[in-house]
Amino acid sequence: MRSAASVERLSKRYGSVRAVEDVSFTIETGEVFGIVGPNGAGKTTILECIEGLRRPDEGRVRVLGLDPWCERYALRERIGVQLQTAALPERIRVGEAVTLFADLYRRRGDPEAALRRVGLADRRGAAVAHLSGGQRQRLFIALALVHEPEVVFLDELTTGLDPQGRRDAWDLVRDIRERGATVVLTTHFMEEAERLCDRVAIFDLGRVVALDTVGRLIASLGEERRVAFTHIGALDDAAVRALPGVVRVERLGDRVVVSVRGAGTAGRVTTALEETGVAFDDLRVERPTLEDVFLARTGARLPGADAPEA
Ligand SMILES: Nc1ncnc2c1ncn2[C@@H]1O[C@H](COP(=O)(O)OP(=O)(O)OP(=O)(O)O)[C@@H](O)[C@H]1O
Ligand SMILES: [Mg+2]
The missing domain is CATH 3.40.50.300 (P-loop containing nucleotide triphosphate hydrolases)
Known part of the structure; x- marks a missing residue:
């Protein structure tokens, strides 16, 4: 045609x-x-x-x-x-x-x-x-x-x-x-x-x-998933970032979005969060959306987001 x-x-x-x-x-x-x-x-x-x-x-x-x-x-x-x-x-x-x-x-x-x-x-x-x-x-x-x-x-x-x-x-x-x-x-x-x-x-x-x-x-973003939650009390960003499979941690006020890569990683990160005693609410595991592709490809950043990775 x-x-x-x-x-x-x-x-x-x-x-x-x-x-x-x-x-x-x-x-x-x-x-x-x-x-x-x-x-x-x-x-x-x-x-x-x-x-x-x-x-x-x-x-x-x-x-x-x-x-x-x-x-x-x-x-x-x-x-x-x-x-x-x-x-x-x-x-x-x-x-x-x-x-x-x-x-x-x-x-x-x-x-x-x-x-x-x-x-x-x-x-x-x-x-x-x-x-x-x-x-x-x-x-x-x-x-x-x-x-x-x-x-x-x-x-x-x-x-x-x-x-x-x-x-x-x-x-x-x-x-x-x-x-x-x-x-x-x-x-x-x-x-x-x-x-x-x-x-x-x-x-x-x-x-x-x-x-x-x-x-x-x-799909071009790979096996990425986002673990999003609202945290209650203190949260050690560096500890979250150090968890295996975590590629990015973004904060929007109380809302934390942890981007993870690899099969089964989202579940392991969730368990690790529970074990570290972090209190959280409204936890969701999300697939990436077109918005994530947009942000990744245009270099545009959400307010409060981490600096782009090299
Ligand atoms: N008539 C014009 N004269 C001079 N520069 C222009 C003119 N129209 C657009 N531009 C410039 O050309 C570039 C592209 O503009 P364009 O309007 O195509 O963007 P856009 O993607 O449609 O943006 P938006 O999302 O804001 O509608 C911009 O830098 C804009 O300032
Ligand atoms: Mg336009």
Whole structure:
């Protein structure tokens, strides 16, 4: 099957800032492809190059077989774009906005259905100025979907949404995918990427530092487990660190997270803690998550975390 999009050796600079540097990857048809990375990593920039909104300085991009910059009018009919920052006239009504957008396309789609999909059908008469932040966000998603695009780009889909809104947005992404479209999204929420994405590219400083399925990215951390507990009373960090198999000890207030490696190590560390007489509560053994991969690959640190190991 032909891929939905490909990027080869793409670079983009803003003056002296190298926003994206020699990046290559392929997005398969029908997958949910996630781009994650710290602020300023180049996520929006690369997305805009793929969408045909920015011209790369170097490299080659193809989306649905088209050059997004030179053939952007043809491509616009077939892709849907939700921008990280977008604006509409404040007085335009929700129903008018979605109809206006539908009219821009040859394949007009169904404005009412688009509003229903994002749960805004009962707000169709409301002025954009009167929408909450989350409703506005959902309107922008409706505008990106109204013409039933083959590839949908969502830049920070759920930023600003409440927990229910976030779950609704996740359902929407799954729904888009089930209809056979490809989804490319950026997010700062690792749980979101973990739940939604087939594959994730981790960006840092304009480069791809890891790209794989969520499962394989997590597996790349090896046999690591985290023993997390809240300690009561004194705790000798050095003694914990000295236990066999312990690779890292992190403290967040009373919460201690001991990263261990090796089969059976988590159980042995737990027993050793009990034997040393440390009083603890709410002890859990956790598998690593995408967040751990993110932190390991981008060098970003949680507040209070130990310094990175050499
Ligand atoms: N229009 C612009 N002019 C100049 N510099 C820019 C412009 N847009 C982005 N940059 C710079 O390019 C780099 C990449 O920015 P980009 O917006 O692509 O990052 P991002 O990964 O989307 O970040 P965020 O998570 O904050 O959305 C940053 O250093 C940013 O300051
Ligand atoms: Mg961005």
